[in-house]
Amino acid sequence: MLDLIIVGKGLAANIIALRLQEHQIHYCIIGEPSLSNCSRIAAGLWNPIVFKRMTLSWKADELIKELKEFYTSIEKRTGSQFYNERVIIKPFFSEEEKNFWVKKSQDDLSQFIDKQIYAANSQHNGLVIPNSYGLVNNCGNIDMHNFLNSCEHLHPENKNEVFDHSQLQINEDHVVYKNIKAKNIIFCEGYLVKNNPFFNWIPMNSVKGEILDIEAEGIELEKQILNHNAFIFKLKDKSFKMGSTYDWNELSDDASEKGKQELIEKLNGLIKTPYKIISHKAGVRPSTIDRRPIIGRHPLHKNLFVFNGLGTKGVMLAPYFSKKFVHFYLNKGALDPEVDVKRFYSKFNNG
Numbered sequence: 001m002l003d004l005i006i007v008g009k010g011l012a013a014n015i016i017a018l019r020l021q022e023h024q025i026h027y028c029i030i031g032e033p034s035l036s037n038c039s040r041i042a043a044g045l046w047n048p049i050v051f052k053r054m055t056l057s058w059k060a061d062e063l064i065k066e067l068k069e070f071y072t073s074i075e076k077r078t079g080s081q082f083y084n085e086r087v088i089i090k091p092f093f094s095e096e097e098k099n100f101w102v103k104k105s106q107d108d109l110s111q112f113i114d115k116q117i118y119a120a121n122s123q124h125n126g127l128v129i130p131n132s133y134g135l136v137n138n139c140g141n142i143d144m145h146n147f148l149n150s151c152e153h154l155h156p157e158n159k160n161e162v163f164d165h166s167q168l169q170i171n172e173d174h175v176v177y178k179n180i181k182a183k184n185i186i187f188c189e190g191y192l193v194k195n196n197p198f199f200n201w202i203p204m205n206s207v208k209g210e211i212l213d214i215e216a217e218g219i220e221l222e223k224q225i226l227n228h229n230a231f232i233f234k235l236k237d238k239s240f241k242m243g244s245t246y247d248w249n250e251l252s253d254d255a256s257e258k259g260k261q262e263l264i265e266k267l268n269g270l271i272k273t274p275y276k277i278i279s280h281k282a283g284v285r286p287s288t289i290d291r292r293p294i295i296g297r298h299p300l301h302k303n304l305f306v307f308n309g310l311g312t313k314g315v316m317l318a319p320y321f322s323k324k325f326v327h328f329y330l331n332k333g334a335l336d337p338e339v340d341v342k343r344f345y346s347k348f349n350n351g
């Protein structure tokens with residue numbers, strides 16, 4: 001009998017699987033990647049700063065430390081390259097904004113934002129940086145496509161198929177799915193958790209996002225990410241990734257004309273050279289009503305677990321919280337109440 005069945009083929013499922021391997025826990029991973037796009041199309045960025053409020057992102061310190069250790073260890077293991085450290089260029093649009101930045105750089109954000117203010121100059125040809133700008137350190141991106149492709153080869157038992165919840169038999173101390181018997185099952189289905197009859201009561205606040213790959217000449221952007229109102233960073237040679245949009249109403253993986261127009265408008269605020277759109281994609285981020293992951297055990301069926309709610313920050317959250325989940329799973333530690341699915345049990349009990 002296996003220890004665990006993992007349902008999903010995105011970031012959450014793959015990272016949970018790799019964490020289980022660290023503890024020699026035997027699992028089978030079942031997922032149909034074509035059902036949803038989110039992890040495969042994500043920009044994969046991490047950024048310790050919430051620009052709107054100029055505060056540190058939740059647990060940024062611990063999350064970034066863990067993500068670096070985790071992704072680089074998988075790079076070494078697979079011989080693939082997907083971990084990229086970068087800095088964010090943040091242009092200022094008012095004197096007030098600049099002064100607040102300077103204050104923060106000497107205060108609580110000193111570890112993450114550069115004290116120096118840079119003058120807009122010809123170093124960044126092709127970019128729209130009208131005035132001065134600041135830099136954020138400790139940022140970067142994971143090439144999600146490469147990362148997920150590398151993971152595919154690491155799972156000893158790996159099935160590409162749609163999981164049919166009606167075929168899951170739940171017994172006192174094990175579950176059976178078709179011909180697979182396991183002690184437990186964990187669902188990592190992203191926003192499609194809405195179709196899971198065991199966990200569809202989880203209060204998601206999923207949000208669609210669209211993103212472009214473009215080709216452009218004359219943009220000087222190497223290891224940096226330009227961020228204002230949207231982001232752009234270099235993939236290779238003349239190709240760049242830019243995004244993204246936020247739409248809470250039309251939850252589908254279909255790239256839309258409305259999304260494209262919004263992205264083009266944002267792109268015009270980032271670059272001033274001619275470009276060609278190479279690809280335009282969409283996915284749905286599994287965000288939650290309190291913007292925290294949702295992890296833990298089903299209130300009634302003790303052998304059913306969930307790992308979801310990675311929202312807009314899956315790249316940062318998943319390495320840290322997958323480790324916490326495995327500790328919890330092995331009865332070595334409790335989950336942080338802020339992420340424990342228990343916080344929604346009362347809602348469940350009240351119907």
Ligand SMILES: Cc1cc2nc3c(=O)[nH]c(=O)nc-3n(C[C@H](O)[C@H](O)[C@H](O)COP(=O)(O)OP(=O)(O)OC[C@H]3O[C@@H](n4cnc5c(N)ncnc54)[C@H](O)[C@@H]3O)c2cc1C
Nearest residue numbers: 009010011012032039042043044045163190209313314315
């Ligand atoms: C445009 C865009 C840009 C983004 N940029 C960033 C970024 O820069 N940085 C960042 O950290 N995050 C970013 N994100 C968010 C990030 O993609 C998510 O946090 C993360 O990928 C969520 O992973 P997940 O595994 O929980 O969900 P998903 O990626 O949705 O994975 C769920 C998986 O479960 C499978 N599945 C579901 N139901 C079934 C079933 N019944 N049977 C079989 N398989 C099933 C799906 O096919 C899928 O493979 C972005 C998202 C979008 C849309």
